[in-house]
Amino acid sequence: MTGNDGMFTSLEDPGDKEQVTFGDNSKGKVIGLGKIATSNDLSISNVLFVKSLSFNLLSIAQLCDLGLTCEFDKNCAVVRSEKDKSMVFEGFRHGHLYLVGFNDMKTSSTTYLFSKSSLGWLWHRRIAHIGMSQLKKVVKKGMVTGVKDVTFEKDKLCSACQAGKQVASHHPMKTCVSTSKPLQLLHMDLFGPTTYESIGGDKSETPDKFKIFAKRAQREFGLNIVKVRSNNGSEFKNYKVDEWCDEEGIKHEFSVTYTPQPNRVVERKNKTLITLARAMLDDYGTSEDFWAEAINTACHASNHAYLHRLLGKTPYELLIGRKPNISYFRVFGCKCFIYKKKSLDDEPLRDAMKNMTIGDVKPEEMHEDHDQGRGYSPSRSSTSMAPHVDENEQSEKEQGGDDEVPDNQDQGMPHAQVSRDESPPTIAPRRPLPTCVEEALEDPDWIMAMQEELNNFTRNEVWVLEEHPKDKNIISTK
Structure with missing residues (x-):
């Protein structure tokens, strides 16, 4: 036994x-x-x-x-x-x-307690290591001939089958909640790499951003982070994170290499947010440079709309303790008209500026200093928060020709917005790439890019220029 x-x-x-x-x-x-x-x-x-x-x-x-x-x-x-x-x-x-x-122990003869490898295992090896149950089925039904008085029974392990047919263990879904309070177990992961850089932020900032988030969340909600779980990426497995977790008494768990299932909560959430962000960017043809803002908005919306599989409540209600109010939500990327305050020295002809909505902000999160502008390249843009905004959430097809400023509705609902040129946000058509150096030299942008590359070589001292000796030949490069 x-x-x-x-x-x-x-x-x-x-x-x-x-x-x-x-x-x-x-x-x-x-x-x-x-x-x-x-x-x-x-x-x-x-x-x-x-x-x-x-x-x-x-x-x-x-x-x-x-x-x-x-x-x-x-x-x-x-x-x-x-x-x-x-x-x-x-x-x-x-x-x-x-x-x-x-x-x-060495293999002995057949006894009452032990059974030696039978002829069935020999046929198992002959017939391409097909499973014993399948061989037993076809022989029992008489679907093959030439095999007589052979018993196919899996009474031991086949080392060759173990080596060639081994599969990963199944990870069943959890049937109970392993934590009793929010933030007891914090899952962490990074999304990337991606083709487009975000407007702000860098991968190297992960340890500092994690510490800021952990301190703010624990103090704001009066809860303690007991454990954090992540993969073995260098952005999480480093001296800064380990030292801070030891100081705060937080246990840091790592998933096994090439086994993301223990951290699948955040792995699945990343996939969900990415698909939502793609749809949001495509809805109004918003530039893909705003993918980080789209994912941030998608995360905010999913915390208000998705239900916990076992508890049947939204993440917002589980953390805050009350049902979420989503009346302030607006379509990502839609046109908005922001009221422009008049100063004593300035009397503009228009009282509103046409912009683009890139997120939702709760009224209680507004404050007096709304100057949160940040640079954006290549177009001249800035992001800010404004309390007096009117949105036009109709699609481009529904809007028709001229734009019309909608009536004031839901006044006082602040939204993050992006100041852009007067034309609606569109994706500029890509120009064909030059096929030779002569074509590239006709484009000022290509000339500037090539000159910048040469300047980088000079700054990094990639090579040293020497005079051509008169009695020597120069070996060309491809």
Whole structure:
């Protein structure tokens, strides 16, 4: 009997055997009955799978009932067959117990307890290592000929099949919540690489951004981060993060290499946010340079709209304690008209500027200083937060020709917006790439790019210019 279910090659219902009693009168529940492969050629039959059993035990009484004799002395134990007195296996004494190492034992002849590799395994190797169950099925139904008196039974492991057919273990979905409060377990991951750079932020800022977020979240919500889980990327597995986690008493867990399943919560969330951001950018033809803002908006929306699979509540309600209000949400990238305050020295002809909405901000998050401009290349743009905004959420097809300023609605609802040129946000058509140097020299942008590259070579001292010796030839490069 054993308590390790991973040792069984086959496991069946135990029938009427419900429990076993040990020497101290404690009882163990019998879960199954099956076979254990001790090597490539030997297996043990009628082995009980007993719950919570910490050792692998062989019953002396059952060995004797099978027609075997057991001889013990102070150093070893020998099990022989009663018929021909041949040795079946031999054990050694360790303390007050006798142990048997089946993995180190040489293959012996067929006995009552062990079964040798049969002719079925030979046919298994002949027929391209097809599974025993499939071979048993086609032979039993008479679908093939030429195989007689052969039993196909998987009573051991095939080392070749283990090496060639090994598959990853299945990771079942969780059926219960492993945490009792929000932020007890924090999953972390980075999205990338991507073709377009974000307007702000860099991968090297990850440790500092993590510390800022962790401190702010714990203080704002009055909760403690107990564990964080991430992959083995250098942005998470470094001295800065480890030192800060040790100071704060936070346990940092890492997923196994090439095994993202333990961190699949954030892996799946990244995929969801990316697909949402793609749809949002495509809706109004917004420039892909705003992908980071789109993902940020998608994350904000998903926290208000998705339900926890087990708890049936939104992440917002689980963290804040009340149902979210989504009345301030607007279409990402839609046109908006922002009221422009008049100064004493300036009397503009228009009271509103046409801009583009790139996010939603709650009214309670507004403050007096709204100057949050940041540079954007290649077009001249800036982002800011404004309390007086009117949006036109109709698509370009629905809007028709001239734009019309909509009536004031939902006044006071602030939204993040981008100041752009007077034309609506569009994606500029790509110019054909030059096919030769002569064509590139006709384009001022290409000339500037080539000159910048040459300047980089000079700054980095890639080469040193020398005068051409008169008696030497120059070797050209490709």
